[in-house]
Amino acid sequence: MKKFLGLFIISTFLILGACGGGNSAASGSSESETVTIGYFPNLNHAPAMVAKQKAMYEDHLGENVNVEYQTFPDGATFMKALAAGEIHGGLVGPGPAMNSFISGVDAQIIGASSTGGTVIVSRDGSDIESWEDVEGSTFISPRVGCTHNVQFETYMKERGVTSERTGGSMVHVTGEPARYQSMFENGDVDVATAPEPWASVMEAEVDANVVIPTSDVSFGETLPAAVFVTSDDMIENNSEQVQTLIDAHKEAVAYINDNPDEAIDITIEGIADITDQQLEKSVMESAWERTNFTYEVDADVIQEFGNSSYDLQFLKEKPDFEGFVNKTFIQ
Incomplete structure (x- = not known):
């Protein structure tokens, strides 16, 4: 098979x-x-x-x-x-x-x-405080279809929000997690699917907001x-x-x-x-x-x-x- x-x-x-x-x-x-x-x-x-x-x-x-x-x-x-x-x-x-x-x-x-260890965070000033605010935003993951990408998109799809790839409104870009902080600072992306410790780094350094905690994101505590x-x-x-x-x-x-x-x-x-x-x-x-x-x-x-x-x-x-x-x- x-x-x-x-x-x-x-x-x-x-x-x-x-x-x-x-x-x-x-x-x-x-x-x-x-x-x-x-x-x-x-x-x-x-x-x-x-x-x-x-x-x-x-x-x-x-x-x-x-x-x-x-x-x-x-x-x-x-x-x-x-x-x-x-x-x-x-x-x-x-x-x-x-x-x-x-x-x-x-x-x-x-x-x-x-x-x-997967946390969905938003850029300070993006006005994104919960999953309900994510529609139409730009989000980043390490790779297309990677673990964190699938966790985030699964969670959002269950709530009726999808990416442009599947006919929805979320714009998807990719980049290394160590670069997330600078991309937030430059306003390049609104939301990040962040593996730890990068979520905690952005919370401390650029006041990133936790949109979906580890305990709630799909497969967050079992996968x-x-x-x-x-x-x-x-x-x-x-x-x-x-x-x-x-x-x-x-x-x-x-x-x-x-x-x-x-x-x-x-x-x-x-x-x-x-x-x-x-x-x-x-x-x-x-x-x-x-x-x-x-x-x-x-x-x-x-x-x-x-x-x-x-x-x-x-x-x-x-x-x-x-x-x-x-x-x-x-x-």
Whole structure:
């Protein structure tokens, strides 16, 4: 079913970009191997930053494995790297992972990273204080059809408001979340589908208004904001190493929940290293309250989100995600 869908949905590969095929780490080799972990400089990817800072992957993989890290600007780029074997696994938004699966890319979700963290905010002076004021405005998301885009448009469609893409009045533009603040300041957009910590940044820096909180936006507290994915090749040919990666990831999630104050400091540093933006701790603490760190993932929610992506015309066919979520490694 997955390969058949790929024949006529491959054009959607870039549509669900965010808001490896080959395996260089052969099991049992006595030579030094390299495993590359991918992630984004976002709050929802804090487990990767904590695991990196605490050398958790290195500890679990052992001394014969060299661990490298690669960051990405969006989910489509991440999934291309996974398909090409440039990374062995890591954290990405559920949207691009879903798109790759239905386009025929061999990838599986083997755990979650967090839920929550998507906030819909409006520009101060836009006169947009609730969803009822959004019609006819310009909104921004990281990519067309990304996780945050789908969450926002699902919420609005349920209330009778849609984007120009589907015959409605909302104008949609895209841009990196780190640029949202300047776009608000310049008056380029009215509404932002903001992944944390960028929503809290804009609340603090440009008096952005919360239009739809995390608790209310569609799939806000159930959909994984980030998922841990790897390739079919890794699962089929190196399952022991996949288990090791998930064990390290689970340790990072547990560490975050047990040591939130230190985890916040690590995440601030991790984001600054990539974006050159030093976030205030008070801002990160606000964002942290909207995020739940967990490695558990619900396959039914993934399917519901995919159905909504189809309803919003981001997908040409209703997806079938049977076999996409593999919970073997987190049990």
